[in-house]
Amino acid sequence: MRLLHAADLHLGKTLHERDLLADQAHMLEALLQAAAAEKPAAILVAGDLYDRSVPPPEALRLFDAFLPRVPALDRELAVVVIPGNHDSAARLSFGAGLLARAGLHLRTRPEECAQPLVLARGGERLALFALPFDAKAGEWRLVLRRPWSPGAAGSAAVSGPPPEIEARLLVQARAFPAEDIGLDAANTALRTVPDPKKEAEARAFAELLARVDPDAVHLDSALILPVGEARRSANFGDERRYLYSGGGSESSRHLGVDFAVVKGTPVRAAARGRVVFAAERIVTGTTVVIEHLPGLYSIYMHLSSASVAAGRLVERGEVVALSGNSGLSTGPHLHWELRALGRSVDPEAWVKAAPLDKARLIAIMDAAIEGR
Numbered sequence: 001m002r003l004l005h006a007a008d009l010h011l012g013k014t015l016h017e018r019d020l021l022a023d024q025a026h027m028l029e030a031l032l033q034a035a036a037a038e039k040p041a042a043i044l045v046a047g048d049l050y051d052r053s054v055p056p057p058e059a060l061r062l063f064d065a066f067l068p069r070v071p072a073l074d075r076e077l078a079v080v081v082i083p084g085n086h087d088s089a090a091r092l093s094f095g096a097g098l099l100a101r102a103g104l105h106l107r108t109r110p111e112e113c114a115q116p117l118v119l120a121r122g123g124e125r126l127a128l129f130a131l132p133f134d135a136k137a138g139e140w141r142l143v144l145r146r147p148w149s150p151g152a153a154g155s156a157a158v159s160g161p162p163p164e165i166e167a168r169l170l171v172q173a174r175a176f177p178a179e180d181i182g183l184d185a186a187n188t189a190l191r192t193v194p195d196p197k198k199e200a201e202a203r204a205f206a207e208l209l210a211r212v213d214p215d216a217v218h219l220d221s222a223l224i225l226p227v228g229e230a231r232r233s234a235n236f237g238d239e240r241r242y243l244y245s246g247g248g249s250e251s252s253r254h255l256g257v258d259f260a261v262v263k264g265t266p267v268r269a270a271a272r273g274r275v276v277f278a279a280e281r282i283v284t285g286t287t288v289v290i291e292h293l294p295g296l297y298s299i300y301m302h303l304s305s306a307s308v309a310a311g312r313l314v315e316r317g318e319v320v321a322l323s324g325n326s327g328l329s330t331g332p333h334l335h336w337e338l339r340a341l342g343r344s345v346d347p348e349a350w351v352k353a354a355p356l357d358k359a360r361l362i363a364i365m366d367a368a369i370e371g372r
């Protein structure tokens, strides 16, 4: 049985004031075409169907027009949606009980975690456990009982007949602190005033970080902290609200680690790699990017100067820049970020262990050669 797994549709999102609705209509069309070709049991939307808790009417209309086309295409095809951190679980849950009968399963309640959705297709059955974004931390006991009828929720109750199938799932708690950051007029303008040069820079940077050079195999160790054990002024995943000088605010998630270091602190390459970018950018100031593995980039922002140029192969610990306060910054610091295939990941997690354990790989190869 197949599942078509989608996520983060963000219907209603605008990007640099450009309306993405036409692109999103195209994306939904592509989803339907893929479903027609692959015949999945369900289309999953794993978080953030909408871009915000109160989506614009056009976004609602777009999804509303999409929904009846699903059973028209395939009567057995279900749509399963969980909320993410952008859309609202409470609003998304409206009418969930009724809609489930029509094949749209809005799984928004953490207490539904342990209740499987049973999908049927061509004599096969599949129990799907959809965990919402705010699933409660702890060990979940997932139980699937007879009768396994399509669309019927199983039960996690302790009483009753013995479970047929049981699995345990650990949901770990993680707190993301929130911070308000007041911006002066200059920094407010950097975030809010449309600027074609800034947008061109954003596009070029996104293209650069989406590149995967198959020959870029440089990493041979865990990462080091680029400025050593300095105080962190922000961590990966922190929620932040920018308060604009003229009123208004905007929230975002911090996708790197900030080290509170004085201007001029040597910034070292976190690992061996090739410098692919070393230049000034409007928002991030002087910026250095190093590719360590195909599609794995470390990024150093708000520098006062870079001491390497694009194209240079650097060793782990080599000084590549001096820290600063350039770009959109409210004080001297180093913003350090790690992107893996375009996704921001917690760089600190890569300090603890090497993603490629060469010694282990060599031992495996040796064992294979020796026929053991």
Ligand SMILES: [Zn+2]
Binding pocket: 234, 254, 256, 257, 258, 334, 335, 336
């Ligand atoms: Zn930062």
